[in-house]
Amino acid sequence: MEKTLSHQANTYEQIVIVAKELIQTYGYNGFSYADISVRVGIRKATIHYHFPTKSYLTKIVVARYRENFSKKLRDVDRQTDDPHRKIQIYVQMYSDVLKKNDNICLCGMLAAEFTTLPEDVRWEVQKFFSENEEWLTKIIKSIVLLKVADVVTLDESCDQDEAWLLLSVLEGAMLIARTNEGVPRFYSITQRLLKRLDL
Amino acid sequence: MEKTLSHQANTYEQIVIVAKELIQTYGYNGFSYADISVRVGIRKATIHYHFPTKSYLTKIVVARYRENFSKKLRDVDRQTDDPHRKIQIYVQMYSDVLKKNDNICLCGMLAAEFTTLPEDVRWEVQKFFSENEEWLTKIIKSIVLLKVADVVTLDESCDQDEAWLLLSVLEGAMLIARTNEGVPRFYSITQRLLKRLDL
DNA sequence: GTCTATAAGATGATAGAC
DNA sequence: GTCTATCATCTTATAGAC
Secondary structure (H helix, E strand, O other): OHHHHHHHHHHHHHHHHHHHHHHHOOOOOOHHHHHHHHOOOOOOHHHHHOOOOOOHHHHHHHHHHHHHHHHHHHHHHHHHHHHHOOOOOOOHHHHHHHOOOOOOOOOHHHHHHHHHHHHHHHHHHHHHHHHHHHHHHHHHHHHHHOOOOOOOOOOHHHHHHHHHHHHHHHHHHHHHHHHHOOOHHHHHHHHHHEEEEEO | HHHHHHHHHHHHHHHHHHHHHHHHHHOOOOOOOOHHHHHHHHHHHHHHHHHOHHHHHHHHHHHHHHHHHHHHHHHHHHHHHOHHHHHHHHHHHHHHHHHOOOOOOOHHHHHHHHHHHHHHHHHHHHHHHHHHHHHHHHHHHHHHHHHOOOOOOOOOOHHHHHHHHHHHHHHHHHHHHHOOOOOHHHHHHHHHHHHHOOO
């Protein structure tokens, strides 16, 4: 039953994948339906059939990216209980993005264009960052608990700040890295942070 | 003598200023000569008279931004000898950019589009970051010297990594901040870093 | 220096044939 | 579902009048 729709489904998926990479490279304001059509080997009108507007397509692309990321975070939670190891894997996820064509994080690019984005795309970008912050805060909290188990002063907002700090470094280091030395630069920056934060 | 050219000079300057703000908001791939013309109140052809191509205009805009930044760094060096104070002022410089219309750093935006930029624009962006890294490394080195004056192991590349780390946080925190809470978020992230780095 | 006029091509989007 | 054809608008850039 599903096989009969495989051709359509495949085109839909190809558009989402190619659009994601184009946005990572050119940004929302810099990519076009023409770019997608030549890469997928279809006509512009076909893209409009699946995604009536550019903002709708972008919303779907970001939602997909966000969901993929969430899924990976759940995988990490299942893989290990060691919070330090979780952080290492998390940093590796960003490094993997950079390794592929010097790409930056999709939501890092969209954050740069944030004030010009359609409302629903903005919402997806915000959701991506807040989900990541929540996951990181949880990990950082558990590390702090291990370290100062007998100390009473546990400042909630401090752990949250540390999560935002880690997120900022990852997004910022991706930007810096491709203007300077690439992956090795990203690696030395992020490792330096982990050392300084005792993570 | 110079007064006779003031009208021309003024238009030239206005174009540079407006183009800078447009790139900070829309990016290189997202701004147009039409955007500039309506804001300055001139025709597109007039812009082409002063700046024949978009890439030339952008190169000039980034060079100007970079020189202004360098000048401010020299001012800071003249203002104080306290390295901690220098860092504080430096962070404040980024915070000031964010405060104005939720702008991000011009070179942060261009770093996001880096792989799609004309060669000479790329060069200016790289120069901006390396100049800032050098200035920060110098400051960090002097702080480390104060702290461990009697220790022999001074790792040069460590201070450099710390400079790149600080730069990454500043660029990354600007991105994060405008998707989430704005200046207060930027402030809590950067203060958290300075505390952790003992800067 | 700044303007009007215009070029040649790209943009997001729609109508209708197959 | 995908195509061709077309739209109105926007893009960077140039020629030539004032």
